[in-house]
Amino acid sequence: MRTGNHIESYPRHISLSDNPVVWFWLVALMAAMIVLPAFSGLFVLGLAIRILIAAVGAIGLNLLTGSTGQISLGQSGFLAAGCYTTGLLIADYNWPPELALPMSGIVAAALSFLVGIPSLRLKGLYLAITTLAFSFIITQFLLFAEPITHGPYGVRIEDTVLFGFDLAEPTTMYYFCLGILVLVTLGVLNIMRTRVGRAFNAIRDQDIAARAMGINLTTYKLTAFAASSFIVGLAGGLMAFQFRFINVDIFSVTLAIEALAMIIVGGLGSVAGAIIGAAFIILLPEFVGDAIGLLPAGISDVLARGALEIKGLLIGLVIILTLRLEPDGLIGVWRNLKRYWSRWPLSV
């Protein structure tokens, strides 16, 4: 019977996982994701692409909010910046998509300094409001700087061929997003194993103590902002290929709230939690729609009219229930289940 997790060496301590069972299930999950397009139609594939892109964005936000403790409501602004950078560079400046996509991350990271530097002394709600204001500035800029951004008319992206693969083809797009998600996941997990990652956690848990231990708050907070925004910007760049038409309507404040919901429901500070949370929030309306469809005709007709409101209600309810019952989110539920299973029959 397993009694605990005894780590006897430093390399084992910093390894991504020291448990062969975890690796086995990860390989099985990857295999399932690789064969998914063979068994799914356009709709399921579209949904999967949305989840993958949302997961990339959620991991980025999680790095800032979950790991460093800096609450940000400006994610829709960074997403928009990344998305428009890729879109405009391809559509108006004929940049190859191979360069335009990484630029989405770079521009978003550069913009993060604009909001990061003035926000260094801010915490909690004050920081949240500042970042929210930033996303308003970005969307207003996109709307009114028509000569640069096409204003309300949006941008259409024709060239979607990256390294010889056409991302307009849903299966190709799916594999590309999956690849980016794997890279981002590994990248962030690695950051979290380094001094930088531990500094982020120290700032989140107690910034004054972190400073007393020699952590430069300015440097590390700005690093967190830049790294997070780079990833979120990259997710925005992927959205440009996903829709091939971008418009400021896509980047509403609701999007920032949903992003926050993803990491709270998934489990703050956990990369796996961010991915699970993204999948949960994207799939929630689909489940709601299907559940409404199963109800008797009279009731389902009435509820179908309010599907948008019901979705909003459910997201709010899920956040409340998560914070009240399982603050570690879905990943916390998963950990509890694992613990219960491995310690059975002595589990409590």
Place this chain on the structure above:
Amino acid sequence: MKMLFRKALLAAGVSLFATGAMAEQGVTDTEVVFGNIVPLTHPVTASLAYQVIYGNTVAAAEWNEKGGINGRKIVIKDEDDAYVPANTVQALQKLIDEGVFAMLTTGAGAGVAATLPILEEQAIPTMVNFSPYEPAVNPVKPSIFMIGASYEDLLFGEIKYIVENKMDGKTPKIGVIRQDDDFGKQVETAFSRAIKDFGLDYADPLTFKRGQKDFGAEILKMRAAGVNILIAGGVTSEIPAMAKEAAKFKMDLQIATVPTGQLTPIVKLMQPTGFTYFSGDYVSPLGSKGAEHFEAMANKYLKEDEVKGLSRYSLTAYAASLIMFQAAEACGKDLTRACISEKLASGEKFETNGVTQPISFSADKHIAATATLVVEIDSKTGASKAVTELMDF
């Protein structure tokens, strides 16, 4: 033996090829499936979305009673996009998965734009009609067609009518309060064109965010500038919200609105303001001779509460559906997407049972029904009447 095997392979190949050439998604011996994407759950436009569905339903029911399209029953699948372009794409993908043959509506504004790449790639015959979006058909895309005048033309027609008939010797001064999106931009284009064409004095344009409820500050600015013609550039409840403020300040104002100004809830909300205002359209108003046949069919096929909910959006959807069905019928038994697009672009005239003038497209012009008429609405009585004939602007 080897020869026999080769023959069998050849036969299998030929039959596969033949099946591939004949089978068209969404078409069976008994059914043709059409798709419809509308914002069913958007708080502002949900009612319009249902009105569109009523129009489609009446057209399909009428056609099915006559035997369907060459004996195939018309089936319509509706999807909701909540007025969010990302959802419009998702909804279209779902409909394609579910085997839709052609599209009767593909969302509004940016939603239409977002679906264009997929519609083009898959050559899906599509009628854009809910919210006219010129880039959908300019430049021409082989499978995409549109009915309806642009908001620019509709509003320009109204302003022309107001300037020529309603100023009673006063010097016209025009102002616009418009939504800050692609729709609002079209509204402002009409404003700029009117200033240029009629040499009008004007106040600086003002913008607002979709969903704004109070227009006190904007109306005060218009009053201070001496505006007596106002383009109320909102989609639904913003129009009466602006009029309410103008009435409060006792402004002597002529108000021009987009076609949503004719919707019953808007007319009711306008009632306390006492304004007689204007709207433009490219379909015959409900209650007019042109809408008689549609209304008779609606009474026959819709429920009582659905009939009460009809609007000009039902008429545009009805007309668009009829055009699509006629093109499909003209293809005969061998119904393919390519054939529908070809028939639509052939220059042939399609009847809409009086809702619009007969519609025809051509190979290089995929837009029709661009002539507009001006509708005057008396908010006190709720009565509306066409005050001009259909005209091209």
